[in-house]
Structure formats: C-alpha cells, structure tokens
Amino acid sequence: MTATTTSTLRTGHVGINVTDLPRSLAFYGDVLGFDVLVEGKEDGQRFALLGRDGRLALALWQQADDSYAPARAGLHHLAFEVDTMDEVRAVEAELRSLDVTFAYEGVVAHREGAASGGIFFHDPDGTRLEIYAPTGAEEAPAPHAAAPTCGFF
Structure with missing residues (x-):
C-alpha cells in the first residue's frame, strides 16, 4: 500500500462473536443505545448489525461456544x-x-x-x-x- 491509499483508511465496524444473541442485543441495544439495523436468523445462523443514525458500528455473530478469553490472540x-x-x-x-x-x-x-x-x-x-x-x-x-x-x- 502507498501513503495515498492508506490516507483514507479508517475503522468501518467491529464484528464480535457472542454466545447468546438476544442477551447481547439487550446489552448493546438497551444498555449502550445501539439500534438494530438488520437481524438475521436464517439456517440457524443468527446475527445482528447494530449502529446509530443508520450507520453500521457493530456486527454481532452468534457463533461462539465460550466466553471471551483475554489470553487468546484477537480483539x-x-x-x-x-x-x-x-x-x-x-x-x-x-x-x-x-x-x-x-x-x-x-x-x-x-x-x-x-x-x-x-x-x-x-x-x-x-x-x-x-x-x-x-x-x-x-x-x-x-x-x-x-x-x-x-x-x-
């Protein structure tokens, strides 16, 4: 990449794996004030796209078996x-x-x-x-x- 192409690079949204989508929706929506922009439940694949003012900020993916582990690489x-x-x-x-x-x-x-x-x-x-x-x-x-x-x- 050149400096020209990276000058417009910025974080778009963050995806988080969760164990229980309804519980996480309550936390990120009700507690932190994010709106559900899209929610999907097709073929057992549950997810929600959250944001504010129509702009995507978080994607929650119900595909984790265990809770967050600080010692693992990642977020x-x-x-x-x-x-x-x-x-x-x-x-x-x-x-x-x-x-x-x-x-x-x-x-x-x-x-x-x-x-x-x-x-x-x-x-x-x-x-x-x-x-x-x-x-x-x-x-x-x-x-x-x-x-x-x-x-x-």
Whole structure:
C-alpha cells in the first residue's frame, strides 16, 4: 500500500462473536443505545448489525461456544468515545445499576497525568469494553504507572 491509499483508511465496524444473541442485543441495544439495523436468523445462523443514525458500528455473530478469553490472540478491547466525562459517568451509573463487571473502580486516566480516560468493563460474554472522553480525567488515578491503562486489565 502507498501513503495515498492508506490516507483514507479508517475503522468501518467491529464484528464480535457472542454466545447468546438476544442477551447481547439487550446489552448493546438497551444498555449502550445501539439500534438494530438488520437481524438475521436464517439456517440457524443468527446475527445482528447494530449502529446509530443508520450507520453500521457493530456486527454481532452468534457463533461462539465460550466466553471471551483475554489470553487468546484477537480483539483486546473495544473503545467507544463520548464528548464529556459527564457522559462517561452517566453510562457508568447505568452499568453499575445492572451489575456489570468493571475492570477498575470508577473513572481512570489512560496513563499517569493524562487528560483522557474512562471506564473499563465487560459485556455479557466477557469482551472488554471502554467508554472514554478525551478530557476530564486529569485528576483520575492511573492503575498502571508505566503502561497505558487500556493495555492490561
């Protein structure tokens, strides 16, 4: 590839294998606010395409036998950006009311002294997720002094 062709390269959507599509739809739709754009159940193959404002963001594929395994190669975590730390904290409050498992207690900075930070938690299959804001975490702790917070959890 040349620099010309890679200059327009950006993430389109992320596909996640799940064990129970209805449970994952409730989490990503009801809890995180994604809309179901397409849902398929043909020939025992269940999937859903999720997005916002008609734009595809996630594809959920019910084809996993086991939950997420951090020690396997593949997706490390999926991060969603919001505009403000108030939005991060609002999502955190809702997730806590649903007994979602968190990797850290409260908002954490991406690294020591960073302005950006957020919350780190797990979906129903254990996939690691993050919701962060680019600023507002200046006073938040950083769980790891030398490595990015989003790297080891």
